Structures are given as C-alpha cells and as structure tokens.
Amino acid sequence: MTRTDFSDEILMRFADGELDVETSAEVERAMETDDELVARVGLFIETRQAAKTAMKPLLEEPLPAELKSAVERTVAEKASAQSGSAPRVVSFPHRAANDRRISRWAAPIAASVVAVIAGFGGYWLGRGGEATPSHVLPLAALSKPALDEALVTVASGAERQLPGSDQRFRAIATFRDNAQALCREFEVDSADRSTVVSVACLAGAEWRVTFAVAAPGGSDGYAPASSLETLDSYLTAIGAGQPLETAEEAKILGDLRQKREAN
Amino acid sequence: MSDAVKDVGERLIAFLPNLRRFAISLCRSRDVADDLVQAACERALASAERFEPGTRFDAWMFRILRNLWIDQVRRQKTVGIQDDISERHDIAGSSGEREAEARLTLKTVAEAIGELPEEQREVLILVCVEELSYREAADVLDIPIGTVMSRLARARKSLAETAGITAKTARSHVMKGVEG
Numbered sequence: 001m002t003r004t005d006f007s008d009e010i011l012m013r014f015a016d017g018e019l020d021v022e023t024s025a026e027v028e029r030a031m032e033t034d035d036e037l038v039a040r041v042g043l044f045i046e047t048r049q050a051a052k053t054a055m056k057p058l059l060e061e062p063l064p065a066e067l068k069s070a071v072e073r074t075v076a077e078k079a080s081a082q083s084g085s086a087p088r089v090v091s092f093p094h095r096a097a098n099d100r101r102i103s104r105w106a107a108p109i110a111a112s113v114v115a116v117i118a119g120f121g122g123y124w125l126g127r128g129g130e131a132t133p134s135h136v137l138p139l140a141a142l143s144k145p146a147l148d149e150a151l152v153t154v155a156s157g158a159e160r161q162l163p164g165s166d167q168r169f170r171a172i173a174t175f176r177d178n179a180q181a182l183c184r185e186f187e188v189d190s191a192d193r194s195t196v197v198s199v200a201c202l203a204g205a206e207w208r209v210t211f212a213v214a215a216p217g218g219s220d221g222y223a224p225a226s227s228l229e230t231l232d233s234y235l236t237a238i239g240a241g242q243p244l245e246t247a248e249e250a251k252i253l254g255d256l257r258q259k260r261e262a263n
Numbered sequence: 264m265s266d267a268v269k270d271v272g273e274r275l276i277a278f279l280p281n282l283r284r285f286a287i288s289l290c291r292s293r294d295v296a297d298d299l300v301q302a303a304c305e306r307a308l309a310s311a312e313r314f315e316p317g318t319r320f321d322a323w324m325f326r327i328l329r330n331l332w333i334d335q336v337r338r339q340k341t342v343g344i345q346d347d348i349s350e351r352h353d354i355a356g357s358s359g360e361r362e363a364e365a366r367l368t369l370k371t372v373a374e375a376i377g378e379l380p381e382e383q384r385e386v387l388i389l390v391c392v393e394e395l396s397y398r399e400a401a402d403v404l405d406i407p408i409g410t411v412m413s414r415l416a417r418a419r420k421s422l423a424e425t426a427g428i429t430a431k432t433a434r435s436h437v438m439k440g441v442e443g
Binding site for chain 2: 008009012013016018043044046047048050051052053054055058059060061063064066067068070071072074075078079157172173228229232233243
C-alpha cells in the first residue's frame, strides 16, 4: 500500500536527502505511480539547484583587495600578538558564565577594548597604554535621576532628550543576563557628537551601569563597529539573552514604574 | 604562535569568498557586507581557541557573522534606517559571459531570493547554497530544526512561484527515465 498524503516538508526532506530510509522508500514507491508527487518533489530539487546557480556568480567575484588585505593583516597581527605577551584580560564583576553560548562563542574581551568604565565611579582601561583619561565619558556627567527615569520609561527603539542636558538617550534593547537580572542596552549621544554605548542592569531597585564604551563621534552619530564589538563581547560574557519582545518589555517597565511610585 | 589562531587564520582566508557571499545575502549590500566580513574575521580570530577542530568551520563562521549582523540590524531598527530597496538587487551580481537568456533567468532567481523574508532567505542560503544539513543550519541560526524545515519549505515554494520555476521542468531530473 502506498501513501499519497505526504506533506511538503516530507517531500523536501526527501529531495534534500534528510529523510529516514523507511519513509524515503515509501515516497519512492508512491512516486512510481503518482505524477503529481513527482512534480512536487521535483520542485524542491529544482529550487535548490536554481538557488545554487543563482548565487554562484557571487562566489566568483574577485574579493575586494581592501577586504582581503584587512583580513590578512588581522590574521598576522593576532598571530604575532599571541606569540608575544599574554593577552590582557578585563574582568567584570559578574559571575563566570557556564552556558553553552558562552563556552562556544565567547570572545576574549581584552582585544578590542577601547575604553571601558564600570559603574558610575568608573575606572579606565586602555589598549596598549593608549588610555585617554582626559576625555571624560559623558555618562559620568549624566544625572542619575534623569538616567534612571529614562531607563524605566523609554521603550527600546525610542529616544528622548534627557531633561536638563544636551544629551539624547536612545534605548536599544532589554534583556536578562545569566543571573536573570534585567538589563537595558542604550546609547547616549552628546552635543559633541560622541556616543556612549552602555548597559545598565537592575541590582535590587537600583540601576547600575555595568558597561560603557565611549565611541568617538562619527558624523552620523553612530557608534563605530569596533565599539559594538566590545559591547558584543561583553553581552556574551554576561550571558545576555535574546532581547525581550516589545509587549514584555512594556509590561516590565510599567511594573518598575509602579513599584517606584509606590516607594 | 598559537596553532588555533594559525589554523583559523588559514581557513578564514580560504573561506572569504563564501563568507562574503553569505554576508551579501544577509545585508543585500556589498559595502555593508565587506565590513561585516571583516568584523566577523576579527571576532573569529579573537576566539580562535573556541573553534573545535573536527566541527564545520563554515557553520562556525556563518554563525559568528550572522550574530554580528543581528546586532547591527537591531541598531539600525532603533535609529530607523531602512534598507535601500535598490540594493536588494545587488545580490543578483553580474553573471559574466553567460548568454542573455540565461542571465535573465538567473537574475530572476537571484532577485526572488533577495525578495524573500530574511528568515527564509538565510535558511535557503545555508542549506541549498552552502549545503549545510538541517541540523547544522539550525545550530547556526539558533532555531529548532522543525523551524528550519518549515522556513525552508516556504522559501522554496515562494522562490518557485516568484521565479517561475515549474515542476514540469523538474520531472526529468527526478525520475530519470522512469517516465515514459
């Protein structure tokens, strides 16, 4: 007896060689007498082939010389750095992470750190002794009540002028770290066009800035990729989960506001 | 010199064309893709010791690159950048010396791929173009294997429709002479 009610997914798995032997045999048997089934399987084989052919020219394009040399340079630098002094390690006051994501993907934070401030009291770490303490992080000058207020009111994706300052606060995302603390990633633009990329986490009822990188001012106001990489390493290190959905974030922020008003 | 860095470095350089292709298919812009590839390479080298020899290097790199991309997208959404619609066709690339008719067909498929929702496009590229298994694609994208399958099936049905890939032309491939 042959089945004819195969789902698209089963037929696709058959076409891709991802179906178990037994079901594959069933599909094959059914195909012997069912033209429509043959056509349905054929569609999956054909689309795979078509996609491959269509994307082939991209593989044959010559690599941009700049890209190739930049990567080669990075490889050479990393290789020589490894043979030289031991890498500097920046530690954050978070417990060691043990989740899968970290064990497989964590990047050493040290390499790309430009300037990191931890907590409002802050300390500076420089790369290769190039710390520039003369350039004070604008965050340090931020009023704490204004920041606290923004952290519980501005939805991710929105921005607002911070009262009594020329700084703009932009909420990027809300997530939980591996200790389940609520954290918010945000950026603060200053009038001098510099941007501070930052993370604050709730410790009890208080927001603590746990990470901040000052990105030199780009004319477009965006933080350059290198500072985002540093952030990315940090997020990996604290086991940052996926950003919360808008509704969930709104609810949590609402609860926080209520709690604050009750106090 | 660390063997891990040396090993990853060598593989990286050989793998650049594929990595760049994946990046272009994600960003639909060559300039953005090149920056992304470079950032992914730096990341990979910084965590070279995390790469487990014996596992697929391509899947590891795709994952690093895609995670960086997701981060960028999150930011772009925040500041309200929309991707330039004209860049969508960037993915089509040039098909070189091929005859006009073939070029037309290929471009259509490439365009159709470019027009797929991102979640379908990335799965299609990883499985059909880069030949990862469903399991490997699921690991790269951090989604269940069932989701890989449903997205992939949707992507291919939509591709067939948009690019006019018909089952008729496929029949000979499938049955190879069984058909009379």
